[in-house]
Amino acid sequence: MKREEPPPPIQEYKELSVSRGISILDLILRILAIFGTLGSAVAMGTTDETLPFSTQSVIFQAQYDDIPTFRFFVIANGIACGYLAIISLPLAIYHIIRATSAKSRALLIFLDTIMVTVLTAGASAAAAIVYIAHKGNSSANWAAICQQYQTFCVRITGSLIGSFAAVFILILLIPLSGLILSRQH
Amino acid sequence: MKREEPPPPIQEYKELSVSRGISILDLILRILAIFGTLGSAVAMGTTDETLPFSTQSVIFQAQYDDIPTFRFFVIANGIACGYLAIISLPLAIYHIIRATSAKSRALLIFLDTIMVTVLTAGASAAAAIVYIAHKGNSSANWAAICQQYQTFCVRITGSLIGSFAAVFILILLIPLSGLILSRQH
Numbered sequence: 001m002k003r004e005e006p007p008p009p010i011q012e013y014k015e016l017s018v019s020r021g022i023s024i025l026d027l028i029l030r031i032l033a034i035f036g037t038l039g040s041a042v043a044m045g046t047t048d049e050t051l052p053f054s055t056q057s058v059i060f061q062a063q064y065d066d067i068p069t070f071r072f073f074v075i076a077n078g079i080a081c082g083y084l085a086i087i088s089l090p091l092a093i094y095h096i097i098r099a100t101s102a103k104s105r106a107l108l109i110f111l112d113t114i115m116v117t118v119l120t121a122g123a124s125a126a127a128a129i130v131y132i133a134h135k136g137n138s139s140a141n142w143a144a145i146c147q148q149y150q151t152f153c154v155r156i157t158g159s160l161i162g163s164f165a166a167v168f169i170l171i172l173l174i175p176l177s178g179l180i181l182s183r184q185h
Numbered sequence: 186m187k188r189e190e191p192p193p194p195i196q197e198y199k200e201l202s203v204s205r206g207i208s209i210l211d212l213i214l215r216i217l218a219i220f221g222t223l224g225s226a227v228a229m230g231t232t233d234e235t236l237p238f239s240t241q242s243v244i245f246q247a248q249y250d251d252i253p254t255f256r257f258f259v260i261a262n263g264i265a266c267g268y269l270a271i272i273s274l275p276l277a278i279y280h281i282i283r284a285t286s287a288k289s290r291a292l293l294i295f296l297d298t299i300m301v302t303v304l305t306a307g308a309s310a311a312a313a314i315v316y317i318a319h320k321g322n323s324s325a326n327w328a329a330i331c332q333q334y335q336t337f338c339v340r341i342t343g344s345l346i347g348s349f350a351a352v353f354i355l356i357l358l359i360p361l362s363g364l365i366l367s368r369q370h
Contacts, residue, residue, distance in 0.1 A: 062324065062325075066322070067324065067325065068316070069316065102366075102367040103367055105363070105367060106360065106364050109294070109359060109360050109363035110359075110360035113298070113301070113356055113359045113360055116298070116302060117301060117352065120305040120306050121309040123306075124305065124306040124310040124313075125309040125310060125312060125313035126313070128309075128310035128311070128313040129313055129317070131253070131254065132317070137251070137252060139247065139248075139251035140247075140251070140252065140318065140327075140328075141330075142317070142327040143326060143327075145325050145326075171298055171299060171302055174295075175291065175294050177363070178290070178294035178362070178363060178366060181287075181366035181367055182290060182291035
């Protein structure tokens, strides 16, 4: 027969329910971040514009994978989305059930930190290229391509939104895990 | 007269000294990251190449601030360097003295997370532009400029190193803080 543990004092109950509340917020934010990264990856990955004119030898077409940085952006968002859905969601649910778990929260901080870096790297690199596509650069003699490829540019610009939103969510989630750990102290 | 506290049991001593050891490692890594970001900011911020020929109206010159992304890179490294030196170092020293401090470690996780994102954004955006400078992009008709501006390109490429090194150090430091917090549990 199992020995029954004595009920925790009221103060501890309160601490636990606050930790659990933060854990539920954590889960909701993670689901939003999954949609953000998924949306970004799909929006960028399907970007392809063919202009309605061509010469005999050249078809004017802009595809996201003409620019390696955009390919990296899609891969980074794919990895982050996979991590958030497959690894972090089960952990987040586990933290709602076991509000006092400490080691797995430290692990989550570690993995989240790597992911926020991967995601920021992809989003920022893509943003730098999108900026050149819009404005060009006269010193380097790089022309703005957005006058020609308007739809292409709207798509690549819009696809940044979901990715940066996911970055902001992860920036919030990492200290939240730290906060719960410090409260348990 | 002060009331003397009873000495902590041996197990607690051991825990404390491990936490203190990690805190000292944390301090050393932060000092390295300060040099990394400072070196990157200075290397990029002083990059300026004038080619040894000019036409009557044009002097061929490449400066880091011709490209806004590089200006962002210098600012991001400057902010990270200032944060690491002025805010995080005193906190890191405090953590060596007060190994059990929990709230200030949670604060450090929060600030480090913001800084790793700022730094990654600056470094990745600059890396994306450096890539175009080296390879160009035939689809967008952007020419590689590194054939002409060789010294410029060596400098801007080299200046990425310190910044990425600091990013890797911060990726390590954030989970280390989380680890100490989870051990105190």
